[in-house]
Amino acid sequence: MKALIRDRYGPPDVLEVRDIDRPAPKERELLVRVHAASINDWDWQMLQRPMLPLGFNTPRVRILGSDIAGRVAAVGSGVQHFTVGDEVYGDLSRFGSGGWGGFAEYVCVPEVAVIRKPPRMTFEQAAALPQAGQLAVQGLFAAGPLRSGQKILINGAGGGVGTIAIQLAKWQDVEVTGVDSAVKFEMMRAIGFDHVIDYRNENFARNGRRYDLILDTKTTRSPFAYTRSLSPGGTYATVGGDLSRLFQFVIFGWCIRQTTGKTVRLIMLKQNQDLPYLNERFEAGQLIPVIDGPYRLSEAREAFRHFGAGTHNGKVVITME
Ligand SMILES: NC(=O)c1ccc[n+]([C@@H]2O[C@H](COP(=O)([O-])OP(=O)(O)OC[C@H]3O[C@@H](n4cnc5c(N)ncnc54)[C@H](OP(=O)(O)O)[C@@H]3O)[C@@H](O)[C@H]2O)c1
Numbered sequence: 649m650k651a652l653i654r655d656r657y658g659p660p661d662v663l664e665v666r667d668i669d670r671p672a673p674k675e676r677e678l679l680v681r682v683h684a685a686s687i688n689d690w691d692w693q694m695l696q697r698p699m700l701p702l703g704f705n706t707p708r709v710r711i712l713g714s715d716i717a718g719r720v721a722a723v724g725s726g727v728q729h730f731t732v733g734d735e736v737y738g739d740l741s742r743f744g745s746g747g748w749g750g751f752a753e754y755v756c757v758p759e760v761a762v763i764r765k766p767p768r769m770t771f772e773q774a775a776a777l778p779q780a781g782q783l784a785v786q787g788l789f790a791a792g793p794l795r796s797g798q799k800i801l802i803n804g805a806g807g808g809v810g811t812i813a814i815q816l817a818k819w820q821d822v823e824v825t826g827v828d829s830a831v832k833f834e835m836m837r838a839i840g841f842d843h844v845i846d847y848r849n850e851n852f853a854r855n856g857r858r859y860d861l862i863l864d865t866k867t868t869r870s871p872f873a874y875t876r877s878l879s880p881g882g883t884y885a886t887v888g889g890d891l892s893r894l895f896q897f898v899i900f901g902w903c904i905r906q907t908t909g910k911t912v913r914l915i916m917l918k919q920n921q922d923l924p925y926l927n928e929r930f931e932a933g934q935l936i937p938v939i940d941g942p943y944r945l946s947e948a949r950e951a952f953r954h955f956g957a958g959t960h961n962g963k964v965v966i967t968m969e
Pocket residue numbers: 688689690779780783803804805806807808809810827828829847865866868886887888889915916917918957958959960962
């Protein structure tokens with residue numbers, strides 16, 4: 649089978665499509681014929697350096713790719729819920745045989761790592777959903793269900809999380825502002841943002857406006873800077889950004905709540921918990937993933953460069969055919 653392999657850390661040039669042996673599923677695993685996989689920030693980070701700086705120069709994960717969609721090609725003897733031919737998708741980052749492995753024609757995954765794909769959802773759409781979709785759900789509803797009339801701001805709005813979060817928010821009566829670079833504004837307006845802000849020209853944390861909920865995918869400031877932009881009782885939920893900033897949310901979160909009545913939260917992804925909810929929203933016609941591409945596996949280096957440059961709209965998807 650063909651797979652996107654790397655033997656060392658580095659830029660997208662270290663990625664090579666090679667022929668390797670097709671894996672065989674263990675007792676409780678499925679062999680999935682992967683049709684599409686999407687690039688996440690974790691793939692980008694892991695491409696370049698180890699997650700922990702322990703001095704190892706050879707990557708443990710040689711085939712990246714956590715968010716996959718495909719068809720079950722074989723099942724292990726202990727598999728209970730799937731059969732050959734089922735169309736499935738999920739996030740393998742915590743599962744897989746040793747984890748990851750999605751940028752390949754086949755991957756073995758424990759059956760708990762995937763759920764069934766709705767028939768009308770394409771493989772490309774399904775591959776776009778797992779990490780970004782669930783971070784969107786877990787961030788957007790961090791303070792409970794949205795309420796009519798709320799003002800919401802999404803920072804990093806034109807990427808994977810933001811383009812899903814806006815759609816999940818907009819079927820309720822809320823006003824949503826999106827912050828990203830201006831080249832993405834046309835797409836952002838088309839999927840429902842009421843207002844847009846170019847982060848290169850305006851600091852939303854200093855423009856005097858207040859929001860009931862801020863969902864941030866690119867935290868760059870201290871928690872105190874963001875609480876200024878929250879309405880009384882408001883919530884700021886971050887899913888990612890500058891690591892040293894994210895630690896401050898853990899350290900100062902309790903103290904901010906006690907002194908201001910506002911909440912700041914760091915969301916840790918709960919894998920595959922909210923895929924059934926995303927299926928429901930898709931089937932109700934309230935969610936259509938924004939796909940950049942799809943790229944072919946042979947174009948994976950280009951797809952990674954595009955992702956790394958931040959020029960993508962929504963999710964960068966790679967197909968294996
Ligand atoms: N919490 C967890 O457990 C967990 C798990 C997985 C991933 N993550 C994190 O979750 C986030 C995933 O976000 P995503 O998939 O939406 O990423 P994405 O697709 O890369 O989108 C991020 C968007 O933010 C824009 N951006 C860059 N810098 C910005 C800034 N300073 N202010 C505002 N916008 C900015 C980017 O556009 P330009 O670059 O063109 O400006 C891009 O459109 C990542 O930070 C990732 O590390 C967290």
